[in-house]
Amino acid sequence: MLHQLLAPINSFLQCATPDAWIEKAKQPEQLRSLLIDHCNCELKAAQTAMFLLRKYAVTQESAAIIILWAKPYEDYVYKWIRNISFPEKSIMQSANLTVKKNTPYGQDLVDKMVRLIKEEFHHFEQVLEIMKDRDIPYQNMTAGTYAKGLMSMVRHYEPEALIDKLIIGAYIEARSCERFAKLAPFLDKELNSFYVSLLRSEARHYQDYLNLAESIADGDISERVALIGQHEAQLIQRPDKNFRFHSGNPLKSNK
Known part of the structure; x- marks a missing residue:
């Protein structure tokens, strides 16, 4: 089952995660940083999807609704407000949003991104709960350079910019x-089960993004996919002084 799920992922990526990253990630002393950055990554994934909706798909009124969905999470992370109840995901519905006129791909973008947003927020809460159970306090961390490096590939005209994103x-x-x-087998039973449970949604998210890009381009995007994939592989294989969930090859001197 897992092999079937991972086969297209491994075929899509142009390199595997370096063994040195796995060796570092499985060290017990790295668990704290790994979980905090993982928590941040879930929030960033939701924020990215919300940005795409606000910029490309929905009206200003609907954009304001999306901002309200994010507020409790962003207040927790950026304003350090800890006595927060995160919202029920049932309020996050495509039907509550109005698609911009003359946006042929708008409804598809809304449907896929709303589902992704709900799942990423849920994952954020799950990681946070695991951290609390292990007495790992949430804290801000400097962002890695992976996502920024990928975004440097985005073209500056539409719809090519959206396709690249x-x-x-x-x-x-x-x-x-x-x-x-790759990391799950080296973790304790709870984290192993949790990380394996995330595989199906992450695999679907990858496919949703790719299907949207193909639909909006209305043509062959294989050359662009290959070019961005080549850059992604370079980022994953480059020496990296900071250890993050999406960081590159750890420098041997990095402790």
Whole structure:
């Protein structure tokens, strides 16, 4: 079952995660940083999807609704407000949003991104709960350079910019899926089960992003996918002084 799920992911990615990253990630002393950054990654994934909706798919009124969905999570992370109840995901519905006129791909983008947003927020809460159970306090961390490096590939005209952002989203989700699968066997039983449970949604997110890119391009995007994938592989294989969930090859001197 897992092999079937991971086969297209591994075929899509142009390199595997370096063994050195796995060796570092499985060290007990790295668990704290790994979980905090994982928590941040879930929030960033939801924020990215919300940005795409607000910029490309929905009216201003609906954009305001989306901002309200994110507020409790962003207040927790950025304003350090801890006595927060996160919203029920049932309020996050495509039907509550109005698609911009003359946006042929708008409804498909809304449907796929709303589902992704709900799942990423749920994953954020799950990681946070695991951290609390292990007495790992949430804290801000400096961002890695992986996502920024990928975004440097985005073209500056539409709809090519949107297509590139969607392809990049596919690579980030695919890489997350690959790393969850590779790391899970080296973790304790709880984290092993949790990371394996994330594989199906991450694999679907990668496919949703890629399908959206293909639909909006209305043509062959294989050349662009390959080019961005080549850059993604370079980022994953480059020496990296900071250890993050999507960081590159750890420097031997990095402790």
